[in-house]
Amino acid sequence: MTRREQVRDRVAGKLTSKAGLLCPFKKTWSDGVERSFDVKDPNRTEGTLARSLRARPDGPDVRILQLLPGVQPPPPGAHISWEHGVLFVERHAQTSSWSGRTPAVCRFVDPARSLSYPLTFTAAGPLVQDPKTHNMVPGAGVPLPTLARLEATADPQIREAVGADTASVVLFGRWGPAGQPQARPVGVRWGSKAPLTLQGQPGTLTVKLAWPDPDPVQTLIHGAAFIAVWSSP
Numbered sequence: 001m002t003r004r005e006q007v008r009d010r011v012a013g014k015l016t017s018k019a020g021l022l023c024p025f026k027k028t029w030s031d032g033v034e035r036s037f038d039v040k041d042p043n044r045t046e047g048t049l050a051r052s053l054r055a056r057p058d059g060p061d062v063r064i065l066q067l068l069p070g071v072q073p074p075p076p077g078a079h080i081s082w083e084h085g086v087l088f089v090e091r092h093a094q095t096s097s098w099s100g101r102t103p104a105v106c107r108f109v110d111p112a113r114s115l116s117y118p119l120t121f122t123a124a125g126p127l128v129q130d131p132k133t134h135n136m137v138p139g140a141g142v143p144l145p146t147l148a149r150l151e152a153t154a155d156p157q158i159r160e161a162v163g164a165d166t167a168s169v170v171l172f173g174r175w176g177p178a179g180q181p182q183a184r185p186v187g188v189r190w191g192s193k194a195p196l197t198l199q200g201q202p203g204t205l206t207v208k209l210a211w212p213d214p215d216p217v218q219t220l221i222h223g224a225a226f227i228a229v230w231s232s233p
Contacts, residue, residue: 023067029074036071039087039106040064049093049103061108063087069100077220085110086179088221107221114178116147119194119205123187146185149174150205150228162208162227169198169230172211174223181223184210196230203232 023036042053042062053062065087067073079088086109095102125139150171153159164170176182188207196205211225219225 027080029078029080031074031078033074035067035074038066039082040066049105053105058107061110062090063106063108064093065089065104065106067101067103071102073102073104076217079221082108084112090217090221109179109221111178114149116177117150117196118145119148119196120145121185121188121192121194142187144185144187146175146182146188147177149176149178149223158211158227162229164229167231171205171228171230173226173228175226176223178222181219181221183224184226198230201232203230205230 023038025038026034026036028034040050040063042050042059042064045064049064053059053064056062065073073092074089076089076091079086081087088107088109090105090107093103093105121144122141123144125141127136128139129135130137150173153170153172155170158172159170162170174181175184190207190209192207194205196203206229208227208229211227213219213222213225
């Protein structure tokens with residue numbers, strides 16, 4: 001055993017003996033594993049990791065998950081209810097060679113700061129037999145209620161990608177309410193439409209295409225992204 005390994009084991013032993021102070025919280029995460037932990041705000045914590053996180057545009061919503069030595073953090077995308085929102089694991093940080101602790105970078109999602117729009121799409125109904133022709137034809141449509149977060153975008157690249165005209169509003173969307181990320185609902189296709197009132201004006205939202213996240217973990221935290229177009233009669 002090297003000198004560094006001896007120091008690491010000694011430090012880890014001391015930290016573990018103070019588990020109740022260092023990791024005062026205990027919860028079962030969405031991966032089914034119960035862990036003792038603590039959550040730190042980078043803006044109120046010192047250290048290299050904290051300093052690097054302060055520079056992020058979403059810095060106020062970033063947290064550091066601290067665990068005991070040798071305890072593996074929850075996988076990216078795992079979450080727990082925390083304070084008045086949801087805490088998601090974004091990525092694992094580097095394991096300390098001196099203590100054996102592996103912190104994780106987390107994202108705190110506060111549902112109260114995000115508006116979800118109710119949307120009701122219509123999915124194709126089951127095939128039924130036409131009594132006159134005896135052919136199988138689609139039956140009455142089936143309503144598909146869901147929620148999505150929507151934000152208008154003027155990005156010319158996105159507007160061009162969906163072929164939006166000047167009278168249309170292009171929307172960047174995420175499926176599911178904040179803190180409850182979802183994939184595209186089954187039955188909703190590209191081209192599916194739903195009535196939507198924006199700023200008191202009734203209109204129609206048309207789902208155009210998916211907009212994959214460069215980092216797949218963001219989809220696990222925020223829900224699958226899509227682009228839609230809204231227009232009024």
